Amino acid sequence: MNLSYLIEPFQYRFMVEAMLMAALVGGTCAVLSCYLVLKGWSLMGDAVSHAVLPGIVLAYIVGAPLAVGAFLAGLLCASGTGWITNHSRLKGDAVMGVVFTGLFALGLVMFTKVTTDVHLNHILFGSLLGIERSDMLQAVIAATLTLVILAVVRKDILLYLFDANQARAVGLNTTFLHYLFLALLSLTIVAALQAVGIILTVAMLIVPGCIGLLLSDRFGRMTAIASGAAIFSAIAGTYLSYFLNGETGACIVLTQAIILTLAALFGPKYGILFRARAARRAAAGREQ
Amino acid sequence: MSHGSTKLNKNDISSEIDLHVNEVTVAYNNGHVALFDTTFDLGAGTICALVGVNGSGKSTLFKTIMGFLTPTRGSVTIGGKPVQVAQKQNMVAYIPQAEDVDWAFPVSVMDVVLMGRYGYMNFLRIPRATDLEIAIESLRRVNMLDYKERQIGELSGGQKKRVFLARALAQRGRIVLLDEPFSGVDVQTEAAIIELLRELRADEHLILVSTHDLGLVPSFCDQVVIINRTVLAAGPTHDTFTQENLARAFGGTLRDLRIDHTDAPDGTSNEFRVLSDDEEPLIFGHDGRLVDHWHPGIDEEESK
Structure with missing residues (x-):
């Protein structure tokens, strides 16, 4: 095996484009995932990513950009779940489970009734290597918009997630922040769908945040670590998929999962091995 | 501070x-x-x-x-x-x-x-x-x-x-x-x-x-x-x-002890009532008003 074999993937334009796309989408998801993981809303990402399917099909029927349909359906799921929870005796997790599987099922039924040139597989698992120009543009717009808005409101959203009462006490409009955050989540998912598809988007929205939380106890650092890990995974995963001849999205998520496992085991402060060693030392200290 | x-x-x-x-x-x-x-x-x-x-x-x-x-x-x-x-x-x-x-x-x-x-x-x-x-x-x-x-x-x-x-x-x-x-x-x-x-x-x-x-x-x-x-x-x-108001608010949820010292030498009525939520007890005199509140530390020292 010589060096030119190893750099072979970089010689193809579609490979480089796929890596850049994956890095942008993965990085955006990673920033969002920090908020989701801290709030305990990881499954919100799961719910919204499934719920976009009927929106995509509807957009296809009326000829609108698929991203717009997906965004609206995602927002409907996220806000509808909250509304139903507040107005019924059912608990939030049950409502969320019903709403998103219901919307997903609706999307599947609609999909089979409509003849499209979009493969269901591409929506479910992404098509990073065969991504079309228009889709790429939509994803770039969605991701950029998310990152710009987040840069402006990140501290307000962080305060809202940490202590909603204090957020209200200093005069922040928490209802607005709540729906803004859900809108950003939907927007991110729209971007992520193009890359890794519905099924694996949820991983991109949870794993990087977990890596960040395991390796840091400051929000800024957590976000940086999460984005770094996600961008590395995007490039490494796409690169590996070339040699493994495997699904690109799956390779990216697998890379993230491996990093998470390493962080959970060997993290300097919160890692399992560190804690075990600290506990052993403490025990040894007591015996002396 | x-x-x-x-x-x-x-x-x-x-x-x-x-x-x-x-x-x-x-x-x-x-x-x-x-x-x-x-x-x-x-x-x-x-x-x-x-x-x-x-x-x-x-x-x-x-x-x-x-x-x-x-x-x-x-x-x-x-x-x-x-x-x-x-x-x-x-x-x-x-x-x-x-x-x-x-x-x-x-x-x-x-x-x-x-x-x-x-x-x-x-x-x-x-x-x-x-x-x-x-x-x-x-x-x-x-x-x-x-x-x-x-x-x-x-x-x-x-x-x-x-x-x-x-x-x-x-x-x-x-x-x-x-x-x-x-x-x-x-x-x-x-x-x-x-x-x-x-x-x-x-x-x-x-x-x-x-x-x-x-x-x-x-x-x-x-x-x-x-x-x-x-x-x-x-x-x-x-x-x-007051004891009356607290009794109305808390009903049976507080401990209620009566301590009667009517055989005190000066002959005055000396009934105390202690209401406690297991934290610090409230002590009321016979008029239903607070006698004194618990001073953590002081009382413990005195009892030694």
């Missing part, structure tokens, strides 16, 4: 910090009426205890005063203004119960204190030099400046409480609401919190404390509001915090 630090500027605080709770009724969506016809007034320079059994509407009342719940009937005004207006002016500071905080959250002590300054910062919430100064001064005042870079989960119960006190100080709230400030803190912190609240009272703040620690109430609260879904009694501690 340090005493030499800067006092709050008295000019910041207008004389019109009064809290009017006027015939407030709060009903939830499911039809449950948590509070009805609740009326009381409090003025600046006051520490008021809010006491009542669990489910008596204490937290509903807090949320209503903070504007998180809108009364079905009646109104709450602060300095003559509706709560939402008062909030925009950072008038109401809030110190949450320890259980309501996610201590694993990746924020430092300084980050938390700066959260009290958001209402003064621009929309990007970038702290100005004044915000940083005030945050540091507030931390110094609660003796927590040395810990400003710690992650909040790495603190003891009392230290955590003091960080949130510093946040309220940094916010310059004229009205400070404390939800169960003494749960899970050591005696030293308890004394430090009370000392700081007294300082705030001297600075013409209005402090409202929701607490289960009945025995502590007479030691630092000059006003008491006793509620059970409506106000049972409200007024100065000496007149309001």
Whole structure:
């Protein structure tokens, strides 16, 4: 095996484009995932990513950009779940489970009734290597918009997630922040769908945040670590998929999962091995 | 807590910090009426205890005063203004119960204190030099400046409480609401919190404390509001915090001991009644008024 074999993937334009796309989408998801993981809303990402399917099909029927349909359906799921929870005796997790599987099922039924040139597989698992120009543009717009808005409101959203009462006490409009955050989540998912598809988007929205939380106890650092890990995974995963001849999205998520496992085991402060060693030392200290 | 630090500027605080709770009724969506016809007034320079059994509407009342719940009937005004207006002016500071905080959250002590300054910062919430100064001064005042870079989960119960006190100080709230400030803190912190609240009272703040620690109430609260879904009694501690009122509010939930010393040499009636919630006992004389409150430490020393 010589060096030119190893750099072979970089010689193809579609490979480089796929890596850049994956890095942008993965990085955006990673920033969002920090908020989701801290709030305990990881499954919100799961719910919204499934719920976009009927929106995509509807957009296809009326000829609108698929991203717009997906965004609206995602927002409907996220806000509808909250509304139903507040107005019924059912608990939030049950409502969320019903709403998103219901919307997903609706999307599947609609999909089979409509003849499209979009493969269901591409929506479910992404098509990073065969991504079309228009889709790429939509994803770039969605991701950029998310990152710009987040840069402006990140501290307000962080305060809202940490202590909603204090957020209200200093005069922040928490209802607005709540729906803004859900809108950003939907927007991110729209971007992520193009890359890794519905099924694996949820991983991109949870794993990087977990890596960040395991390796840091400051929000800024957590976000940086999460984005770094996600961008590395995007490039490494796409690169590996070339040699493994495997699904690109799956390779990216697998890379993230491996990093998470390493962080959970060997993290300097919160890692399992560190804690075990600290506990052993403490025990040894007591015996002396 | 340090005493030499800067006092709050008295000019910041207008004389019109009064809290009017006027015939407030709060009903939830499911039809449950948590509070009805609740009326009381409090003025600046006051520490008021809010006491009542669990489910008596204490937290509903807090949320209503903070504007998180809108009364079905009646109104709450602060300095003559509706709560939402008062909030925009950072008038109401809030110190949450320890259980309501996610201590694993990746924020430092300084980050938390700066959260009290958001209402003064621009929309990007970038702290100005004044915000940083005030945050540091507030931390110094609660003796927590040395810990400003710690992650909040790495603190003891009392230290955590003091960080949130510093946040309220940094916010310059004229009205400070404390939800169960003494749960899970050591005696030293308890004394430090009370000392700081007294300082705030001297600075013409209005402090409202929701607490289960009945025995502590007479030691630092000059006003008491006793509620059970409506106000049972409200007024100065000496007149309001009576055995009769507490018995009405707490019913059988307190320990009730009678100690009779009628065979005392001087022949006067000397009956005592002790009400206790297993924290610190309340001791009432035969007239139903407080005789004295428990002084932790002193009594223990005397008994030795």
